[in-house]
Amino acid sequence: MAPNILIIGATGAIGKHITQQIVSAKSSFGRLAILTSEKTANTKTSELEKLKGEGIQVFVGDLTVEEDMKKAYQGIDVVVSAVGRGVIETQIPLIKWASEASVSRFFPSEYGTDIEHDSKSPNEKPHQLKLKVRAFAKTINNVKLTYLVTGPYSDMFIAPGKVGSWDVKVREATLLGDGNNRIAFTAMADVGKLVVGCLQHPAESEGVLIVNSFTATPNEILAEIESQTASKWKTTYISLDELKKLEKEMWETGNPTATTATLRRIWTEGGTLYDRPRDNGLIGEPNMKTLAEQIKQVIQKQMKA
Template sequence: MSLAKNILLFGATGTIGTYILNAILSSRPQFNRIAIFTSPHTASTKAPQLNKLKEQGVEVIVGNIEDENTVKAAYEGIDTVVSALGRNALAQQIPLIRLAAASSSVKWFLPSEYGTDIKYGPSSANEKPHQLKLKVRAYLEDEISRDDLAYSYVVTGPFAEMYLNLLPGFEEAGGWDVKARRAVLLEGEGEISLTTMKDVGILVLNTLLHATTETRNAALCVNSFTTSPDKIQAEFERQLGGQPWQVSRTSLARLRESEAAAWEAGKPAATVLTLRRIWAEGGTLYAKRANGLIGEPKVMGLEEVVANEIERVSKL
């Protein structure tokens, strides 16, 4: 099966999109065209960043994502679309998919799936943070012919860097404060699979470079490493010379209470609390990870992630 050669990215200057684009640019000779679609607002506020991308050979297409004619024009000559749109813009992928399927050149679409496995188990269908991604999947799988458009879901699990941080005001959800030497661990939480944001980019790149019957029309559950809160805590203590930490634990029952209260109060943190509870329940542990299907790229480990977090905090 032919590899992706002409790539168009949506959300390329966002938090995770930046890592995906950087990874693709690291293998620039593998591709004929690398284009990004960005809004007039982003073109204005991130002009220096976009100018640097242009110097690297990136085509910058400026337009309104809701303007079908502009999107159609952007698709001309493109064979693969990668979306890194944020959680609040996930529904906008449905018209993008419809237009991609109608395009004469686009044959592969990678929607914004980076994060928690939204079909891990029967209860996943009812989880509030999953609903928009589930709608996008349903549209791709039920409304679009595979002859018109293939898809791949790159499912990474939680981002390691974000998982480590305590959520202000909701510290009971777990995390680490290196500066204060404080950690909150979730009771009953076993192993959890994490992926660094840099590795998300590497894993997407390798998906693009390994287009096979096994990686197309499939959910690729990939990650950097699997660990546990206690192992993370031990690694922090090891790297910091055994300095004492204030360690407390939150029960899953208490986390569920905070989650329900946050949803009832309409707090934005409700989504994070739900995801933390899903992770604690084992919702990131796959029967088999798909890293091998995409060439088993080199990814980061726990030791390096903890070292990076210590270094980050030391610079604050």
């Protein structure tokens, strides 16, 4: 039977991409619904009306209120969570309430860096809340969990920034490490395709899945972006030791960019690489963006900004 699906965080940074792909594949599913806050209902009216026009049911409620969630969960088989980093811990009661309702499967908001990549992972500051969610989920027996680990979003990585930067308008880049460190990326639109792949292959996608769009080094990204812009970029490098020093200073001074510094240090150290094949093939090998396609999109977006 086609599953009824509820999406939480459907209009957020990654949630909108996941929602778009699920809606595009709606013939594979039963009833589709989203839960949104009252604030979002008032500020993203046109976006929600468009979803309603696609036949998507919109619940307005508070994800921290049991009564609201139990109402939204009625008749739902699968919950796809795309909540932001700031409210990751709210998924603990969300999973608990799901286990008390009709929900049989839950996708926690795991998209991003692997929090169980190696022995150092449990000590990384940005991982702590996701680790708490996973620990709690292990105590739940009647809801199957799918953790989709995508690595960094290439859309956000290849962009202007304070810790590593790619600025198309001024043709300047700041690369982390020596530029030859391989990083596995996933385009944000592809995250949605991968979620759909999991939904369409439920038996093959229980537990932790390691997926991505493409793997490239910063120097390979630079070569592609210079080729597509037909120009030589001004390039500087921040060594791994310098990055670690910067990361430490940011945490000590309460800099809000400290989380970004830690994640980028993890990626630079090889925290997205594995000795085994990716799990894309388990879920139908969805069509993923290439490096060249992602660079083309990045250039178009930055030039329009």
